[in-house]
Amino acid sequence: MTELTIDEKFAAEQKQADVDHHKPTAGAMTGHIVSNHFLLNIKLHQLKWFVKGANAENYKAVLNQTIDENNAWYDKIADELLDEGELPPSTMKEYSEYAMIEEDGKNKYLKAEDMLQTVVDDFTTDNMFVTRAIKLAQKEDRPFMEQVLVQLLGFNNHQIRIYQALLGKSAKEGFEEEDDEDFD
Numbered sequence: 001m002t003e004l005t006i007d008e009k010f011a012a013e014q015k016q017a018d019v020d021h022h023k024p025t026a027g028a029m030t031g032h033i034v035s036n037h038f039l040l041n042i043k044l045h046q047l048k049w050f051v052k053g054a055n056a057e058n059y060k061a062v063l064n065q066t067i068d069e070n071n072a073w074y075d076k077i078a079d080e081l082l083d084e085g086e087l088p089p090s091t092m093k094e095y096s097e098y099a100m101i102e103e104d105g106k107n108k109y110l111k112a113e114d115m116l117q118t119v120v121d122d123f124t125t126d127n128m129f130v131t132r133a134i135k136l137a138q139k140e141d142r143p144f145m146e147q148v149l150v151q152l153l154g155f156n157n158h159q160i161r162i163y164q165a166l167l168g169k170s171a172k173e174g175f176e177e178e179d180d181e182d183f184d
Contacts, residue, residue, distance in 0.1 A: 026140050027086035029133035030077060030149070034088045035098035036126045037074040041067065043103055043122065047115045050108035055166075059112060062166065066119070066159060073155055080148045100125055119163045123156045124175075130156060 048063040078088040089098050101122045107115065130153045137146035161171035 024132070024136060026133050026136035026142055026145055027081060027084060029129055029136055030081055030086070030145065031089050031094075032098045032100060032129045033126060033133060033149075033152070034074065034077050034081065035095045036101045036122070036129065037070055037077065038089075038095045039099040039101045039103060040122055040126070041070055041074065043101070043107070043118065044070065046103075046107055047119070051112050051115055053112045055112065059116065059166065062162065066162075069155065069159075073152055076148065077152065080145055084142060084145055100129065113167055116163050116166050120160055120167070123159045123163075127153060127156050127160075 044063055044067045048060050048067070051059045051063070053059075081088040089095055107118060110118070130149055134146055134149045134153065137143075137149060157171070164171050164173060
């Protein structure tokens with residue numbers, strides 16, 4: 001049996017990723033999550049660098065804490081994929097393709113409150129992928145992946161509560177209307 005070349009290995013990886021994303025697996029969905037958290041890191045730095053106003057220093061402290069914890073989760077999620085025999089996204093092209101969080105250079109000009117709202121929105125978007133990945137991990141009988149994803153959901157929900165509080169809102173305030181629409 002001959003050893004595959006680097007090009008052949010990468011081609012096989014790309015082919016499998018395409019298959020996994022058309023019929024979602026827990027691994028493919030978790031790849032989206034890794035990409036979301038990579039992009040989220042960039043956005044959090046952007047906000048920290050450009051936030052202005054009377055509470056800017058307080059916001060920067062919270063953003064720094066979120067950056068540190070988000071980076072730890074980024075690695076933890078990628079490690080879980082590797083532990084499960086999966087390959088996490090690892091290039092800018094893959095992050096751009098798989099992330100469902102959007103970046104925008106114009107964000108640096110937003111009012112502080114609008115900046116903080118983007119963080120709530122991003123963690124909410126990520127939660128759609130996390131909850132889907134949890135269900136897929138359950139279906140695929142991957143209990144350790146499920147466990148890590150459930151913990152990530154807790155982290156994301158905690159971040160939503162923190163940023164909602166900075167905006168003067170309760171954890172779920174503003175989400176009720178969206179939930180009701182799902183049942184129409």
